[in-house]
Amino acid sequence: MIKIHLRLLIFMCSFSLFAQDYFPSNSGVIANNTNYTALTNAKIHVSASEVIDNGTLLIKEGKVISVGKSVSIPKNTTTIDLEGKEIYPSFIDIYTSFGVKKPKRATGNLPQYEASRSGFYWNDHIMPEQDVMASFKYDDKAASEMHKLGFGVVNTHMPDGIVRGTGALIALNNNADNSMRVIDGETAQHLSFSKSVASRQSYPSSLMGSMALLRQMYNDAKWYADGNVDTRDLSLEALNGNKNLLQIFEANGRANVMRADKVGDQFNIQYTIVGGGDEYERIDEIKSTNATLILPIDFQLAYDVDNAFLAKTLSLSDMRAWNQEPHNPRILSENGVTYALTTHGLKSKKSFKDNLMKAIESGLSKQKALEALTTVPAQLLGKSNELGTLKAGSYANFLITSGDIFDKKTKLYENWVQGTPHFITDMAIKDIDGDYNFKLAGKLYQLKISGSSSKPSAKLVSGKNELGTKMSYKNDWVTMTFKTADTTKTEFIRIVASPSSGKSLSGKATMPNGNDYSFYASSEVKSANAEGEKGKKGENGKTKDAYMSPVTYPNMAYGFTENPKAETILFKNATIWTNEGDGVLENSDLLIKDGKIAKVGKDLNARNAKVIDASGKHITAGIIDEHSHIGAVSINEGGHNSSAEVTIEDVLDDEDIDIYRNLAGGVTSIQILHGSANPIGGRSAIIKLKWGESVENLVYDNSPKFIKFALGENVKQSRSRFNVRFPQSRMGVEQVYMDYFSRAKAYDELKKSGKPYRKDTEMEVLAEILNKERFISCHSYVQSEINMLMKVAEKFDFNINTFTHILEGYKVADKMKAHGVGGSTFSDWWAYKYEVNDAIPYNAAIMHKVGVVTAINSDDAEMSRRLNQEAAKSIKYGGVSEEDALKFVTLNPAKLLHLDERVGSIKVGKDADVVLWSDHPLSVYAKAEKTIIEGVTYFDIEKDKQMRETIKKEKSTLVNMMLQDKNKGLKTQPVRKKEKVLLHCDSMDFNTTEK
Template identity: 50%
Template sequence: MKKSLLFTLFLVSGFRVFAQETFPVNGVQDQRPDLYAFTHATIFVNAETVLQNATLVIRGKKIESVGTAVQIPQGAVVTDLKGKFIYPAFIDAFTSYGLPEIKAGARSFRATPQFLSSKKGAYNWNEAIVPEYDAKSYFQVDEKKAADLRKLGFGAVNVVNRDGIARGTSAFVTLANGKENEVIANDRTSSNYSFSKGTSTQDYPSALMGCIALLRQTYYDVRWYKASANKTDFNISLDELNKQQTIPQIFEVDNVLDILRADKIGDEFGVQYIFKSGGDEYKRLDKVKATNGALIVPLNFPKPYEVEDPYEAMQINLSQLKNWELAPSNPGQLEKAGIKFSITSGDGQDFWENLRKAIDNGLSEKQALKALTETPAELLNVTDKVGSLKTGMYANFIITSANLFKKDNLILENWVQGQRLIVNNASQVDLRGLYNLKIESLPTVKLTFSGKSAFVNETSIQLDTVKAKPVVSRLNEMLNFNFSLKNLTKGNIALSGYISNNEPLQLKGTAVLADGKSVSWVADWTEAAKENQKSEDPKPEQALGTITYPFIAFGFKELPKAEKLLIKNVTVWTNEKEGKLENTDVLLDGGKIVQLGKNLSVSGAKEIDGTGKHLTAGIIDEHSHIAISRGINEGTQSVTSEVRIGDIINSEDINIYRQLAGGVTSSHILHGSANVIGGQTQLIKLRWGKSPEELKFENSDGFIKFALGENVKQANWGENQRYRFPQTRMGVEQVLVDAFQRAKEYQKQWDGYNKSKSGVAPRKDLELDALVEILNKKRFITCHSYVQSEINMLMHVADSMGFKVNTFTHILEGYKVADKIKAHGAAGSTFSDWWAYKMEVKDAIPYNGAIMHSTGLLVAFNSDDAEMARRLNQEAAKAVKYGDVSEEEAWKFVTLNPAKMLHVDNKVGSIKVGKDADVVLWSASPLSVYAKAEKTIVDGIVYFDIDRDKQLQADVKAERARIIQKMIDAKTKGEKTQKPMRELAFDYHCDSEYHFGGTESDADYNYRYGLEHKENQH
């Protein structure tokens, strides 16, 4: 008792000030030893080691000893923690604690373009690359925020600048109060990155693919800068990045697909990132595990939506509903998958509620503790200081009233570097129990202290069947309460007193009766309160929905596999010299077309009756903009050949499924037309449910998007945007000549180096690398074009600079120069009948495709539109209407001809033995407006089936109804809710603008553009 009181009195004055060896003291120095011993506690040394009835001794900032046979040093202040628990204080590996608030740049959304950095000094050319940012130089102790984090159980944090793509170094600090030099435990903990340009006011990059390209180029520049012994300039940013490569590398991402994108960069440059994730890794768990990267996971579980109103419920798509249900299972699923992860506090709101929710959904308590202590310490290389309770480590620990993760547990105290923060007063004795209360001259009555916690008490006094609930106030060992019992006394009785003995408990003091008379009273403990004997009700297991691939409506619970399929008695449009074959059988096996013939019989094959139906090669869309994330245009510079559509493929786009329903099996995903030389394109197969990398068409040639016309000279961008060169059509020619001249000189530099193999290699330039590939016939051009003068100009530039144009796309005046295009060796991918939608298409005619075809030009019809792509079979039919193209030749406009343009006609585009089994079974002639794609098969896998689709529609409705009811139940039980927020999608076109900045995510961007995502309609 005396020790406990002494301990309390010793510390009530506040925190001790640390000894400051390098700072002078004005006055007498405090030389007290700061020596404390905590006895009889259950001590979690770490998640694996638990000591019963153990002692922890701390001296100053450090742990002196811990164990079950520790000798308490002379002079130590001792506190008895019998029945209490001690755990290592938590560590947050990703916070902005103590750093200045990030303020957005001064430029407005539609301000005049800024091409170069406005930052003064010898820094990187781009403001989003700020590796020179050093968190320790900006860090300031924030006592209020530190106290808030300590109340949650945290004792140390990694301080990260969240502004920019390359963000500089973080610092590891404790949450103690004092001077900054006293709490910084590691001044360079990690080097930090993201896909967000942050507050940079430069235009470039404006899209996700630009952010990726900028980071890749920066890594190459870092290598070149390090290797260049005789530098012609000094670059602070590159110098700093070189110095940071040996410390942990943390990459902040928005979602699971961004983890895969960042990991791809890491693989390219031999960097293993730690991913600060978005909390949705469960959606692609196998892919996340394959990255070998550890995670810093937030507990930002979405609140249930208010869905009682059926109309409001319709605003929420299935992916949002399922994420609400499954997000709390994310930590548990990571644990089961064996993925290393730590937990971050995020904004701190609902931290403990969500942590316990994660435990209820599969996360073990052991792993939860590890993810809050040892793992973040390991990730940040500070295991010698924090993360467990061992001799010599910081005295960072929490004292709890019960098991840490028990619902009624309280964090009593949080000690950081030997500083004490009282969260809930641990010095209070647990009064819960039954007592005999004897007030002088009055009969003995039963006194009951009861409550859910040892330190938040509800008090009742009982005489026979009469109960009273007095008002109780308590300060440490002192207490006051009053009551009135009719059977005992008239009027009110007020009692004041103190705890006179701990074992057994005895309370005593003075009572003031209703008549004002003062008498003594005493209460002796007799037994534990009945409430204390109640065990927690076991939680019923929550039935969770299944994860689908992709994680939106119509996803697969299990990805389909290739089958041996025999399609019987079907009309086959071969696109080969055999033409159309009636009543023919086609065998698909191993992802290939194996056999064509009549009356085939194949053992083990699944037969499909094709009677009255038509089988064609899958449609190939030569010009598409589906399935990408956060921007189709990097239009901030005239030449952006360094950016790659392949870096931003979005496998979760519903348009993949919709276009499968329209018979499309491959799509050529293009950069937009905002600049003269745009980005590298990506040909994909529509393998619904596969990951972004798995969508890519294997071993296909690389292409790149060029553009001419109104878009590239910014004719319709607004006057405040008309600063980027070129601003005229003749300027476009100069951009092309200049770009290829630079590429030739660049190639010459590399040729000289490769020949001599001496000196330092030239600086690798991703922009020029792509142009050199064009000159070397390793990358091919598809060019957005309209008017004949510019088509002629580009062919002239190509001939003079030594390259070829592979495809003119759009090319609505192609009919005027079809002979010249053929002579150049280019093809034409056009619209079927678009015209009059802007000035430069005023001469467009619907006979364009037929006329070009009649000259012997290779012609295709493309979509450039997510909706049109679902009906490309009908677009092909327009060639029959406008120009009398034969049906078989018209069908080639969307199958074999685009395959030839994309150099994959040896694999797809026709039905021929040995080619990929990318075929479509139609209900009628594919050129008919009544035709429906009944089965769309890619690589021998049925990715769309019209009968299965009906079942999927029913499944979607049932799943929505189930989760909505679950949300209503959650609200009824008292969970906080949120208003429905429609998650919107944006279908891109060639001229779609995108300004990517700050920390904007896909959802933020989609919402800002305000376009509807009709997920359940296809």
């Protein structure tokens, strides 16, 4: 008690003598502290890699003067003895919006197409000129919350817009003013894919639109910096002025990390990227970015799976995410990826420490954890000499703890910021939390005490009975009253005790009859590092019970534990549909080698080949879908009436289960088209369905260049309540084409002249069409519009490549033949909206017989799984031959996509994209038994059966683990059935940043 009072007296004296050093005066003037403070006899973590036992930390005027075992302490120094305590550098959160009020959401119903500001960039969502300090207001309450988590400094920014302006570095010193707190008022440029809430400007309305806008912005910034613009643009000036700052990009997910890095690489910008916690799914890709990450640790709660019926609706990917996410920091560290940890994304910041403990239990080393909270953010901010360590010259930002800061039982006593202490837990109070045993009057009791340093509580058990207990802990004395185990009486036992060495309690117990007994309770608490405790460390630092589900490619149901490899395969005795002059070959063999079709014939042999008996089965080229919307997270950019600058390749989704489902239907290639929100849509992505491969490996190498155009109801917004955008009529659609191609022609002429020109991605793409380097696939229905677009194309001396949908193609088939355009249609869809009232199921057959290259497409994630059956309908509707019907979904779409030299038929030298069918390929009974792309088996019906059993077992394991979490009293989240959203021509994502 004497020591406690002495220490309090020292603090009171130092504060009274130097009050102006810690607390602002009424006038707001703060004087500097010229006194020394020495914290002695502590275990000092100077940095994550340097520790001094029984050391001294000497500070003055908010800075560290000296640290070591033999520090010379000047006279008149305030000395604080921290024997048995530890000192750590305070944490740094590099990604917050601390003290910043987010702008109000713009009101109004109608879309806005022009910018609302003058003198700035043409898009409201680009705001590099934004200075966070203009809206900053220090928040004592939020700072105190961060103090309790160990943070002393935060980097804050305005979390609004695609380019958000500059951030500021703030010391969480509650007893200072902003002149002291602001360490750096301009730390980083902040970016994201999300629009500002303060503007209703429609563009961009999609993730791919955000990416295109960023690219155009950088091009414009260079053009502006080179002095090619007469009028001032404050946004571009700020952007160029901020280019040497740290560039922090909020991605919030593994796929978006790659997208952000893709944009950065194009302009030689190395972003520091805010991840999403799922980077472990494609760790090699993440490493390849060379980016430093800012890593949230917002781990999912276990699901409440008590209801077995509801639990069955849980996807394996969601269940895995709960189990795997805590391992993400460890996996990143093991793979040499540098990252800083952040509280960003947490619904409650109180969960930060628990989640950090989960990460450590899952194998994250404590040194890496401390680096990620101290030296890494300091280095990123260029403040390594001032923050992140306790070396001489650095800010006196440090934590005083009862022990290892990453031990669950460790108390954080004080958080000093700029030499000012912020009190969290009273150091004078002995920590008596733990489990105790004691015996009274021949009975054994088990006592559990928790919260002794703040809100003490006790749980007392005798035998199988939990006894009602009240407890208080003040001035080193425990008083406790509990009801006896005799339920027939209302009697109480009273205890008064004090803690003694070794975490035991001793004192006096008064029984109901008034008799007093000596009381002694021994603690069973073991060190958190004790080898014998449950969950002791195994390999890689993980606790032995830290099970991690295997990561697959993709990391979901039906993913591969290892990506499959190309094989040499010999099919014997099959019926082979060549789609070539040889027609259909009976009882023939097919040899696949090095990803190519090597031989076709009878009685073939090959060394080291995997031989498959295909007797009674059929082999065809892989099905090709000319018009699909699977495999992407964004389909429409409808913010403008032309979006030629966007590309579906930016928003591919390698985890779309429809890729696997399409493989099960024999599909090997698809063109993912932009939607029909505008007359001039975005560029296509032509991919092979290489399930498990990365996004980059899905896209055809040397892919033909395509773009989506659209006509009719969708683009003139017939069914939209926001019908204010030009065009509003079919004749307006024609004018859009005339205007844009006229502009593109002028742009191309200027570019070819050799004179300076502002690079415009949209005009570049349209110029490619004029130069016959890019092909148009056009959404169409009505014959008048089909004729119109062909005439526009002929006026500008190019051809339309494909009319897709084209349900009135039978009316203009002769004109299509003369123009040289192909048709990709539905087999028998009609009457689902006004402009398809004249559709007939004979459409494909009529176009085909006139000589138009005709294909059957899906435009639908479900239909694409049975395109072979859709093609077969043309045999009934129009009398098309079986071979020609099959070509509607194989060779003909390959021709329309300019890929027929590579795929679409079975010919020596072509890519080995083939399907083994159980029956006639146009039969409703036919199943795709094997779907092979470039010699790799991506779908195997027998392997599929095996995977179903594996999935069942893994889900069962995870369900049991979740039940264990709930039984331990941990929080859970309810099961909510998720319906997969299928994207179509008219799907809008409104600037989503998911995946």
